[in-house]
Amino acid sequence: MIIVLKPNATEKEIEHVMDRVRELGLSPHLSKGQERTIIGVIGDDRLLANHPLRAIPGVEEVVPILAPWKLAGREFKKDDTIIDVNGVKVGSRKLAIMAGPCAVEKKELTLGIAHEVKAAGASILRGGAYKPRTSPYSFQGLGNEGLDYLAEAKRQTGLPVVSEILDPRDIEYFLEKTDIIQVGARNMQNFELLKEVGAYDKPVLLKRGLSATIKEWLLSAEYIMSRGNKNVMLCERGIRTFEAQYRNTLDLSAVPALKALSHLPIIVDPSHATGKWELVAPMAKAAIAAGADGLLIEVHSNPECALCDGEESLKPAKFKELMKDLKKIAEAVDREI
Ligand code: PEP
Ligand code: MN
Numbered sequence: 001m002i003i004v005l006k007p008n009a010t011e012k013e014i015e016h017v018m019d020r021v022r023e024l025g026l027s028p029h030l031s032k033g034q035e036r037t038i039i040g041v042i043g044d045d046r047l048l049a050n051h052p053l054r055a056i057p058g059v060e061e062v063v064p065i066l067a068p069w070k071l072a073g074r075e076f077k078k079d080d081t082i083i084d085v086n087g088v089k090v091g092s093r094k095l096a097i098m099a100g101p102c103a104v105e106k107k108e109l110t111l112g113i114a115h116e117v118k119a120a121g122a123s124i125l126r127g128g129a130y131k132p133r134t135s136p137y138s139f140q141g142l143g144n145e146g147l148d149y150l151a152e153a154k155r156q157t158g159l160p161v162v163s164e165i166l167d168p169r170d171i172e173y174f175l176e177k178t179d180i181i182q183v184g185a186r187n188m189q190n191f192e193l194l195k196e197v198g199a200y201d202k203p204v205l206l207k208r209g210l211s212a213t214i215k216e217w218l219l220s221a222e223y224i225m226s227r228g229n230k231n232v233m234l235c236e237r238g239i240r241t242f243e244a245q246y247r248n249t250l251d252l253s254a255v256p257a258l259k260a261l262s263h264l265p266i267i268v269d270p271s272h273a274t275g276k277w278e279l280v281a282p283m284a285k286a287a288i289a290a291g292a293d294g295l296l297i298e299v300h301s302n303p304e305c306a307l308c309d310g311e312e313s314l315k316p317a318k319f320k321e322l323m324k325d326l327k328k329i330a331e332a333v334d335r336e337i
Contacts, residue, residue, distance in 0.1 A: 003028075024051065067218075081264050085124065094335070094336050095123075097122045098294065099299045101128075102310075103307050104142055105306070109302075117316070125161045127153075127161065129150065130146075130163075163177075178202075185207045185212075188217065204231060206220060207235045234267065246276055252290045268283075271309070284297060288326055299319045301315065303315060
């Protein structure tokens with residue numbers, strides 16, 4: 001961190017700033033130029049991240065050098081993180097394709113979709129048992145019964161399952177029934193929930209908040225990791241912009257940007273990003289071309305009767321077709337499905 005002092009800062013003020021830096025266990029290095037004086041702070045200046053240094057008389061500007069996250073950062077860990085989800089290695093050369101209904105519905109329907117996505121080559125089954133709906137009158141999900149159906153689908157197909165948690169009080173059941181716990185966009189900054197999922201080593205799929213910056217998103221990952229859980233994967237699912245033609249705007253630049261900033265696996269969800277099934281396949285292909293480690297795709301055998309997000313769900317046949325096309329894209333970027 002560099003502290004830039006005001007041109008008219010007095011010697012007494014400069015000494016006071018130096019003392020404050022020392023009090024925090026860091027070492028200040030004074031550098032007096034012809035026009036300006038700066039203090040370089042040596043040590044882990046994240047300790048000062050929320051310190052009101054800028055409020056000390058004589059200080060004009062505080063310029064951080066290190067990223068505010070540590071555990072999630074590439075500086076901390078050079079190699080890509082690979083998360084083993086019951087044998088599916090998320091973040092490896094092999095892409096992780098998570099597919100299934102938006103919401104877990106009737107048991108037979110859920111099992112049917114699970115078999116279809118498995119046959120098409122998916123590696124993980126998705127399904128929401130607790131649904132964070134905008135309207136309180138919309139279908140809220142089957143709750144624990146839905147998690148039971150997912151566990152049965154896993155037993156039948158061998159696919160590990162991912163499902164979204166809304167309430168930290170449900171953690172025990174999620175630990176028992178799921179393989180990846182999803183923290184949804186609406187809860188990306190629910191810090192108590194982040195701390196709760198951080199207390200175990202169960203893999204977490206952390207979705208990007210509706211209007212979250214990459215910095216905020218990585219700091220949310222840091223919340224989980226700083227509690228001990230290093231098995232975090234990030235999921236870009238589109239952000240809110242002025243464009244109303246589709247549900248959200250898929251920020252694909254986030255993929256290479258995150259690859260440089262972080263070692264964590266990055267999954268892309270083209271379903272929630274676009275909100276239109278016709279746009280899902282093109283954006284899924286673009287995501288893999290951009291370097292994503294996997295996809296989260298909504299699939300439903302009868303989208304027009306789906307209880308949630310039918311308009312963005314692929315029918316199994318379309319999903320199968322997409323999987324075939326993805327093989328070619330994966331090859332072109334030295335990955336496999
Ligand atoms: C979901 O994946 O079921 C979901 C609700 O997505 P998001 O949190 O990205 O809106
Ligand atoms: Mn959905």
